[in-house]
Amino acid sequence: MEEQLILISQDSPTKEAIIPEKGDSVARIAYEVLSENPYLFTESEFQHEVHVVRRNRPDLKINKYSIKRSPLLKKLGWGIHKNSNGKMALIPADSDEYRNLSEKISTVYASRNSSKKVAGLDDGETKSLLSELQNDLSLIKSDTETTQTQKNSLIKARVGQGTFRRDLIEMWGSCAITGCKTKELLVASHIKPWREANNTERLDKFNGLLLVANIDRAFDVGLVSFDSSGKIIISPQFRDYEIAGLREDMTVTLKPEHQPYMEYHRKYVFQVT
Structure with a gap:
């Protein structure tokens, strides 16, 4: 170990x-x-x-x-x-x-202390997220063991563009949960969080879900996850999930390659209590 x-x-x-x-x-x-x-x-x-x-x-x-x-x-x-x-x-x-x-x-x-609200980030949260993004991009640029081509791919994946997003759009075609096809509303979301993944995992299309923004935010902070069959799991912390447009019968179709990442999300990201 x-x-x-x-x-x-x-x-x-x-x-x-x-x-x-x-x-x-x-x-x-x-x-x-x-x-x-x-x-x-x-x-x-x-x-x-x-x-x-x-x-x-x-x-x-x-x-x-x-x-x-x-x-x-x-x-x-x-x-x-x-x-x-x-x-x-x-x-x-x-x-x-x-x-x-x-x-x-x-x-x-360790997990962040940021607000659990799905939408409507306040100024403090926005600054925190931007600071986190800036830090991640700086780490990519300063990595001496990564080629410039790899760095470019990682940078684009981190800001929600590039090959990773295109792979997810090709794989899912729409929001993996709601079926929404409006690309402007879709976010390329990592299952195993960026900060805890290695460079291969960060670009792996099976470490991603294509989600509408509100579900992406809930998934990112651990207010929702999915069991091995793809059924949504809603955290007890997320009491107003219905107002945010989520339902207990929502599902996602997972392939075997998604399972290790989703298991990680359930274990380390999902807010059990």
Whole structure:
């Protein structure tokens, strides 16, 4: 297993590690479990310890939880280091260890804190998304191991143009969910998010859905996902999904090649609670 550092959320309100206040909050329990037991738990073992053992919630589907959505990473300035055995430890974002690890091993970002609204982004959200796009484009341009041709393809895919979009239009022909054919309304949406995919996955047409904008936004922030049969799954957080034009009977036709990406989306992007 490859070592990995999970970085704090890109829109984290702090870059310095903050210890959660004492109490029975999930953040405090998670902090105690990891700080008292560095490199003892894998992610699934950690989730079991936090929610089943300490919170006494055996009813929860622990395999649906993701450490990347923990408030420790999203709001409190803590990164997570996974060693080659998948065992985890807390790393303060303002520490030399965090900076050194981020330069030496594979990294991914924790989930964002951005608003869960599907449409009507406010100025702050718009600036955040533009900043994220700018950062991704800068990383592509500065990658010394990628050819200029590959960089051009990646840049076009990141801004929703180029071969990736054309491949999705050719594959789907319309919105994969609603059947809308108006191209101006269709978004080439990555299933496994751009930030967490490698360059091959970023250009793979099977890592994409062609969606109308409102569904794309809901899918992107994890308010909806799809099970292995293609049936929509709606997050409990998305209480007004019908107003946004979604229905519980919506489906998408998935090919076998889509399944690994969609499984990733369900596990790491979809908001279970």
